[in-house]
Structure formats: C-alpha cells, structure tokens
Amino acid sequence: MKRITFRLAIAILTFLIGVVVAAWCTVRHYGPNNLAQREADCIPKYSPIPYSPSEKGRGAILDRFHEMPFEELPACVDESYRLVWIPSFHAPISIRIWRSREKQFIVTKQLDGRGGYGMGQLVFQELHSLSDDQWNEFMRLLRQSGYWDMPSVDNSPPPNDGAAWVIEGVQNGKRHEVNRRSPSTDFRAACIYLVKLSGLKTEIERY
Numbered sequence: 001m002k003r004i005t006f007r008l009a010i011a012i013l014t015f016l017i018g019v020v021v022a023a024w025c026t027v028r029h030y031g032p033n034n035l036a037q038r039e040a041d042c043i044p045k046y047s048p049i050p051y052s053p054s055e056k057g058r059g060a061i062l063d064r065f066h067e068m069p070f071e072e073l074p075a076c077v078d079e080s081y082r083l084v085w086i087p088s089f090h091a092p093i094s095i096r097i098w099r100s101r102e103k104q105f106i107v108t109k110q111l112d113g114r115g116g117y118g119m120g121q122l123v124f125q126e127l128h129s130l131s132d133d134q135w136n137e138f139m140r141l142l143r144q145s146g147y148w149d150m151p152s153v154d155n156s157p158p159p160n161d162g163a164a165w166v167i168e169g170v171q172n173g174k175r176h177e178v179n180r181r182s183p184s185t186d187f188r189a190a191c192i193y194l195v196k197l198s199g200l201k202t203e204i205e206r207y
Contacts, residue, residue, distance in 0.1 A: 044073055141193050
C-alpha cells in the first residue's frame with residue numbers, strides 16, 4: 001500500500017511539474033512583444049517580386065526589406081505609414097505601422113549593409129502591437145510636420161553624405177510619399193519617433 005501511495009505521489013508530482021513547464025513555455029512564447037503574432041488580426045504578408053540585384057528603384061528597395069507596395073495592402077488595413085531610412089554609413093531600416101479597426105501594429109526591419117555602399121540583406125525583423133497613445137502621438141507629430149501637404153520631393157541640393165528619409169502613407173484610399181535628404185525639424189521628429197517606437201538602436205540622431 002505504501003508503495004502504491006508513493007508511486008501515486010510521484011505521478012502527481014511529475015504531472016504538476018509538466019503543467020508548470022508548459023505554462024512557462026507559453027508565457028515565454030507569447031510574451032508582450034509577440035502579442036501581434038498570436039492574434040488573428042490583419043497582418044499583411046510579403047510576396048517576393050523579381051527584381052535585378054542592380055536595381056535601386058522603390059520596388060527593388062521594398063523587396064530588400066521584404067515589404068509590399070502600399071497599393072497591395074489588404075482591405076483590412078485602414079491606415080498605414082512606413083519609414084524607410086537609408087543612411088550613408090549605417091544599416092538601412094524600414095518601420096511600418098498600421099491600423100486595423102481599433103488595433104495598431106508596428107513591424108521593424110533592418111538590413112546588414114551600409115546605405116551608401118550597398119543595401120545588404122534582411123537580417124532583423126520584429127512585430128508587435130502599439131497602444132492608442134503611441135499611435136496618436138505619431139499622428140500628432142505627422143500633422144505637425146504638415147505631411148499630407150508636403151511635396152513628395154524638394155528641390156534643395158542634397159548633402160554629399162547623410163541619409164534618405166522617406167515616409168509613405170495611405171489613409172482613406174489616398175497615398176502620399178515624402179522623400180527628403182535634408183528633412184525639416186518636424187518631419188525629422190516624426191521619423192525619429194517611429195524609430196523610438198520600434199526599440200531599434202540606430203544612429204539616426206547623428207544624421
């Protein structure tokens with residue numbers, strides 16, 4: 001009888017340990033930073049487009065980041081913005097945020113090249129959710145910059161070195177893109193805020 005009781009106790013203990021380990025693994029896999037990945041929400045999927053490695057146009061750059069053109073975003077995306085920052089001496093990055101009904105998300109990607117010497121390949125990407133306050137603060141900065149009224153390009157001479165600062169946006173079916181080499185203070189602030197939201201460590205404030 002004692003032997004049976006002992007075996008039963010061992011079985012129960014083993015079961016409880018298994019439950020604890022399974023719960024720990026679940027929490028680890030579905031932590032706060034992976035919230036977007038575990039929800040059945042509007043997560044646009046990248047489909048590769050064949051481009052020559054020598055091409056440097058908008059489509060080829062998006063393909064390097066495994067990013068889709070905004071013209072191909074699914075209908076579940078209500079509003080979206082994407083920063084592509086290509087510095088001369090550091091790794092290029094892409095940060096896209098989007099809203100689907102009452103939820104907001106951000107995906108961050110980084111290449112392993114240096115913008116002025118070759119874009120490189122995708123080596124980092126991370127997806128997580130945004131709070132209402134984070135989304136609204138970016139909207140405030142974007143409005144403050146006059147984004148939707150800015151010309152897509154300016155005619156001022158670009159610096160010899162520096163970075164390309166590009167924000168593309170789509171809202172209510174309207175698409176707009178602003179590309180700057182010498183960004184205004186307000187436009188630059190909106191770009192830097194997106195990098196802050198991403199949590200990515202960059203040298204953007206040196207440019």
